[in-house]
Amino acid sequence: MQLRYQFRARLTPGQCIRAARVFGCKRVVWNDALAIVAPRKQANSLLGGPRARFAEGPYWGIPKAVELGRLLITEAKKAARRAFLADAPVGVLQQTLRDLDRAWKAHEDSKSGRRPGPRVGPPAFKSRKDMRQTARFTVSDRFRVLDDGRLRLPKIGDVRIRWSRDLPSAPSSVTLIRDRSGRYWVSFVVEADPVADLLPPVDRDQGVDLGLTRFAVLADGSHIANPRFLRRAEKKLARRQRELARKEKGSKNREKARIKVARTHAAVADARRNFHHQWSHRLTRDNQAVYCETLNVRGMGRTRLAKSVYDAGWAQFVGFLEYKAKRRGRSFAKVDSRFPSSRICSSCGRRDGAKPLWVRTWTCPGCGVRLDRDWNAGKTIRREGRRVLAASKTAPSPPGPGARRR
Ligand SMILES: [Zn+2]
Known part of the structure; x- marks a missing residue:
């Protein structure tokens, strides 16, 4: 490897x-x-x-x-x-x-x-x-x-x-x-020798629902908060970009201002990368399998949510999860982004209609369990991830967790 x-x-x-x-x-x-x-x-x-x-x-x-x-x-x-x-x-x-x-x-x-x-x-x-x-x-x-x-x-x-x-x-x-x-x-x-990084098996798996208000909600009901450093750094970046715009084209001062902007960009990217490394490390260490929703980040980029989406840098995080899982002998499976994780009961798997955003909790008509919108998604992704993983193990030519869909 x-x-x-x-x-x-x-x-x-x-x-x-x-x-x-x-x-x-x-x-x-x-x-x-x-x-x-x-x-x-x-x-x-x-x-x-x-x-x-x-x-x-x-x-x-x-x-x-x-x-x-x-x-x-x-x-x-x-x-x-x-x-x-x-x-x-x-x-x-x-x-x-x-x-x-x-x-x-x-x-x-x-x-x-x-x-x-x-x-x-x-x-x-x-x-x-x-x-x-x-x-x-x-x-x-x-x-x-x-x-x-x-x-x-x-x-x-x-x-x-x-x-x-x-x-x-x-x-x-x-x-x-x-x-x-x-x-x-x-x-x-x-x-690298792939055996050197293998971890002893553990008896847990985890579903990860990436979101905007929180960075991620996990199947066990806990969550990962969104890092605030991006918002703080963003203000600094905006200020430096305004400074850059005022400098005369081709001048030495403009070049200095450009380097300042680039350094601020780089600092944000470094901090974000560390955050992603840290959490992908923990998740693959503590769980035998990790499931995650594949997100259409490019598609969402055209909406007004774009900024937050790129800030969260989900694609990088999912990439880290995937390669760390592989190195450590853990399983990783992506759940298709078209999979309606918020509409499916995490307890019995019953598929319900779409719910407007203001509906935070509801009772599943199938099994009568009270569901919380935020936490249900992580659990549902785990449920679907287990199915995807089991299917890929039994299928004659598995697409593999790394295969690109569509
Ligand atoms: Zn149910």
Whole structure:
């Protein structure tokens, strides 16, 4: 199983300059490759797909990443105008060509309907002004962790890392990231032993109903309160955004204000991530199975609830629950978002009509149990989750908890 470990990195001013050069080389290779590939792809789609491969002229064939690498990295370096490509490790540059391949594939699969989810546009040219920059170093680039804890990145230097935990084994790659607010991170990909994290089984399971007034209501009647830090941070963010709007375009003060806004954004995201880690950790530790409603967050984004929805960041939380459950040998099941959890009796499963929001409690006509609107949903999700889990275990080809619906 592949895991990611991310840490803060502190670069010296010299290392920052060299890192910027590596990002720049990567961008040049990406843009050069896109300039060759994009017109041919467009011609292909105008001429009706693969038939264009047999057409005459400059649009004949689309070079593969290997050919592009030879042309745009190895050969290009010999010319004076691309000699600076020697400032970046070859592996990082080759990686960007593979990324471009993947970006085209994602776009084409999305167009043909093979890829679920939102539409993916064609890859775009990258700009010097892009806020987030990354460079991925593979083993062939010979990065390594030194005995003094620094990370040796070829062409950049020995970078100080703030290690917050140990890597379980040798990483297969590391990505250097410069985020919108100018902070540096390193993200390691590590092949982890899945057995090491398994927990002894427990005899409990839990239904999780994600909501707006409360972050989540659980099947045992308890709830997780919404974190208030987001609201507080939001006010600060709004103030800084107003400050930014007043600054003159292209001025140094505007750039300073932009960084302040980006830092506030980053602080909110960090705090939210910690909150999600904490609760997904607890839920998967204390329960053998966790069930959660899949939410149509994108769909809800168009309503006026959008802000609260994105604040709560449910998608991230559900993702954490899923991977933590997998690592720890717990079960996780999603209950379809079309499942009317608030209309079904958690005690007997009787399906009742829709109830207006002001109805907080009612008595089930089937079994006579008094139901509370808020708490019923968590219990119902648990009931439905158990059914989904049992069905996926007995079905000949289970869709699996990770499978995307629709
Ligand atoms: Zn009932």
